Amino acid sequence: MTIQIEFIADDGQRRTVEAVEGKSVMWAAVENGVEGILADCGGCMTCATCHVIVPEDWRERLPPPTSDEDAMLDMTAAPREPGSRLSCQLVVTPQLHGLTLKLPPTQY
Ligand code: FES
Numbered sequence: 001m002t003i004q005i006e007f008i009a010d011d012g013q014r015r016t017v018e019a020v021e022g023k024s025v026m027w028a029a030v031e032n033g034v035e036g037i038l039a040d041c042g043g044c045m046t047c048a049t050c051h052v053i054v055p056e057d058w059r060e061r062l063p064p065p066t067s068d069e070d071a072m073l074d075m076t077a078a079p080r081e082p083g084s085r086l087s088c089q090l091v092v093t094p095q096l097h098g099l100t101l102k103l104p105p106t107q108y
Pocket of ligand 1: 088
């Protein structure tokens with residue numbers, strides 16, 4: 001089954017990509033050239049440049065952040081928002097098909 005995830009840039013540009021089950025949402029963005037996800041650390045959770053904002057109606061459907069992710073979310077370049085997550089920590093599952101993520105105005 002195809003799992004599609006949409007990214008909305010700060011300027012409103014939308015990009016839908018195909019995500020691979022078992023990989024992270026961050027990889028889906030990077031492998032498809034989505035601008036606005038830097039992922040400098042490659043998913044080691046040390047950079048916070050894979051920051052995304054999950055819309056309210058999706059927040060309950062995602063596993064909550066671990067305490068490590070929660071701590072790193074305080075290091076994002078753009079201010080943390082209620083739906084802020086690190087996309088390298090979101091594992092793609094078929095349930096994520098149709099997920100729309102906002103990108104923050106900056107990652108650095
Ligand atoms: S890619 Fe570095 S924290 Fe997610």
